[in-house]
Amino acid sequence: MKLHRSLTDQEILNQISTKKDPNQAISQLYSQHYGMLEHYILQNSGSGDDAADLIQEVMLVFIKMVTEKKYRGEASLKSFLYSICRNLWITELRKRKSTAARHDRYEGEKDQLDSNISEQIQRNENLKFVMDLFEKLGEKCKQILTLFYFEEYSMKEIVEKLDFSSDQVLRNKKYKCLQSLTDQVKSSPVLLKNLQKALRHE
Amino acid sequence: MNEKYTIEELEAYLVGDLAPDRKKDLDAKLAADATLQEDLEALKISREAIELVGWKALISKNQEEYLATREDSKVKQIQSRPSSIGVWLGRIAASLLFVLIGSVSVLFFSTTPDSIISDQLEYSIPVLRSAESNLDQIEKAFQAKDFDRVLSLSSSVQEFDAKTYFLIGLSYLESQNGEKAEEFLTQIESKNLQSSESNYADQVDYYLVKAYLLQDKPEDAEMRIEKIIDDENHTYHGNFNLFDRLQIKILKFK
Structure with a gap:
């Protein structure tokens, strides 16, 4: 069995941005943070499948922000992933539920979120279209x-x-x-x- | 694609590899040509998407592996971990076992021959009005609890008499002489067998228990106790119970 020491947050960012053993970095992101992200989805009307789908999106947004130097470890990696997850889930809920009350509530929450994250999420929406075309x-x-x-x-x-x-x-x-x-x-x-x-x- | 710029040139522009004069020219064109801007933006997002496809494959693979590993460890946990009811039953069983072991330990160390016979009934000679005036010396001494005198008088006894032998046997018991007590009490039993009588039969069983225990003969004492317990009509049937049986077994083990 291979044994790796845990990477620091900064080492994870470096390995992703330089693409040097990114697999190890992503593996650690999953083992350390999947549970926390899943818990958030489950606690907010989501299912296990919702969590699995959304967390992939979280990772994609995260990777884009790291590779484009929009995140350099200012906030802790855990809270940054949490923010992305929260913002993505609110966006998803907005798509699913269009009642005025919910819309206002989630819209209000979203305003408090990091605008960089919101922009990246929007950018990733477009990228997903292109990725489908690529396929x-x-x-x-x-x-x-x-x-x-x-x-x-x-x-x-x-x-x-x-x-x-x-x-x-x-x-x-x-x-x-x-x-x-x-x-x-x-x-x-x-x-x-x-x-x-x-x-x-x- | 626009006619003046190839996709190679637009890509070179994006990565900063375009020759300076072509770059200057392209910058000027981009400022005024919306279609060219769209071309460039389409190229840019396409490149990003291609890279993201690679990341997505890596992420999917890791997610799949992580969830499979987590599922495995959950199954292992379920297999290795007893249910909460099982845990509680186990704890209750452990507590009961602990109490049981404690009790048995206390019982084991506290059980002595004395603990079985400490509350043995004292024998009282039935007092009959007609017999009261004719009590012989041994009976008088026994009634007066002068057991030493009973024993000193016993040497003068020439013939077997169940009552006399019985009182001598009990006096030996009072003097903690189990061997002599056994000798006199079992003689009553022998005589009874010969004569098909049952003089003091139940009393002999009962007091022999003490005589045996004083001599450290728990096996013999156990036989008498079993006999008394098994016989519902025995005079002393209610004087021994399962706890006494257990104590006898502990004495045998010791």
């Missing part, structure tokens, strides 16, 4: 794009890994795949509208 790309495209943008492989490494005949062939393929995705983004009315709103800083 519709061909397998080869998904492989190339993931290896390049997430795994941060060099073009040369991808050529070898995916058996491309040359660097240029791969480069052309990669841009073709990326172009396909951006075209779909622009052809989605919802996304286009949200992009335009973002550009106007609304």
Whole structure:
């Protein structure tokens, strides 16, 4: 059995932002904070499945904020995750329940939350649309794009890994795949509208 | 995509790799061209989404592993942990066992031959008006609780007489001489067997218990106690109980 010492909050942030053994960092986030986040959902009209779905979203928002340096450990990691969870759950409840009383109550609560978190949640909503579009790309495209943008492989490494005949062939393929995705983004009315709103800083 | 800028150039712009003159040109275009802005924003969000897909896969994998491990440990806990009722029953049983062990320990260390015979009934000679004036010396001495005198007079007894032997036996008991008490009391029993009589039969059983215990013969005492308890018509049936049986067993164990 492998034994790891617990990472400090700062080490977790470093491992995520540098993508150096991010798996260990995420694993620790789950073992240390899943229970607390789940408890919040369960205590606020949510189910275990709600918690499982929402906590994935919490982690995605958290990762985005860490990689974009919007969170550098100012608040404790635990309270930061809690804030994201609370904000996301309130947003989810607003979608589910539209009675005026509830709307006002949750809206009131949301006002008190960190605006950075709210912005990131909104940004992630748009990103989720694009991620769905990405899933519709061909397998080869998904492989190339993931290896390049997430795994941060060099073009040369991808050529070898995916058996491309040359660097240029791969480069052309990669841009073709990326172009396909951006075209779909622009052809989605919802996304286009949200992009335009973002550009106007609304 | 706009006609003047390829996706490669827009990407190079986003990551800061675009040549300075092309960057300056693009900055100027972006300020006036909403479509170009949308192109750039679409590219930006696409790149972010691709990266997030990778993170999402990593998160999903970790969540799956975490929940599976947690489920496993819950099952193990349920298997290894008794129910709350079980816990309470276990605690009650442990408490009772503790009390039982304590009681048995006290009983074990406090049980002596004396503890069984300490409240043994004293024998009183039935006083009959007709016999009162004819009490012989042994009877008088016994009534006066002058047991030493009874024993000194016993040497002059020539013939067996159940009553006399009985009083001598009891006097030996009073003098804590179990062996001699046994000798006289069992002689009554022998004579009874020979004559098919039952003189002092129940009394002999009863007082022999003490005679045996004084001699550290718990097995013999136990037999007499069993006999008395098992016989509902025995005169001393109510004088021994299960607790006395238990005490005898402890004495045997010791």
